Amino acid sequence: MELEHAIEFARSNRNSVLVTIRGNGRPQLSNVLHHVYPDGLVRISITADRAKYKNLVRDPWAALHITAADFYPYAVLEGEVELTPIATRVDDEVVDELVDYYRAAVGEHPDWNDYRESMVRDRRVVVRFRPNRAYGSA
Secondary structure, eight states: OOHHHHHHHHHHOOEEEEEEEOTTSOEEEEEEEEEEOTTSOEEEEEETTSHHHHHHHHSOEEEEEEEOTTSSOEEEEEEEEEEOOOOOSTTSHHHHHHHHHHHHHTOOOSOHHHHHHHHHHTTEEEEEEEEEEEEEOO
16 A cells, blocks of 8 residues: 555544554554644644553654544554653643644634643643555555
8 A cells, every 4th residue: 555545544534543562562552533734744642641652752653553434444554753742831832732633633622721721631742653654455
């Protein structure tokens, strides 16, 4: 599967499974909502207290398994990741990026102040995932 075709498939199917590597070398999988930006960068919001964050700090590589609603077509994107710092203030750059991510992936939030506060309270981080390999049958 061509990388560009897989990225286009990921644009139209936003529910996915993020695969990271545990310290023992085995995979750790988490259901996530991703958003593909126009330049092909994929962003995912995660919390800093979860296994996937610790795995990505140790080994900044991930795979993203995406399926269509009927389950049969799928694509897997693989690549390196970059993590933002943990959100610490409602007006920091990370929270601004999380607002942008939410707007792009979901739309407008009914209470942006509450959203910003929850991003800090939850210790949110943005995973910036740049796929460089793809396979599947989408």
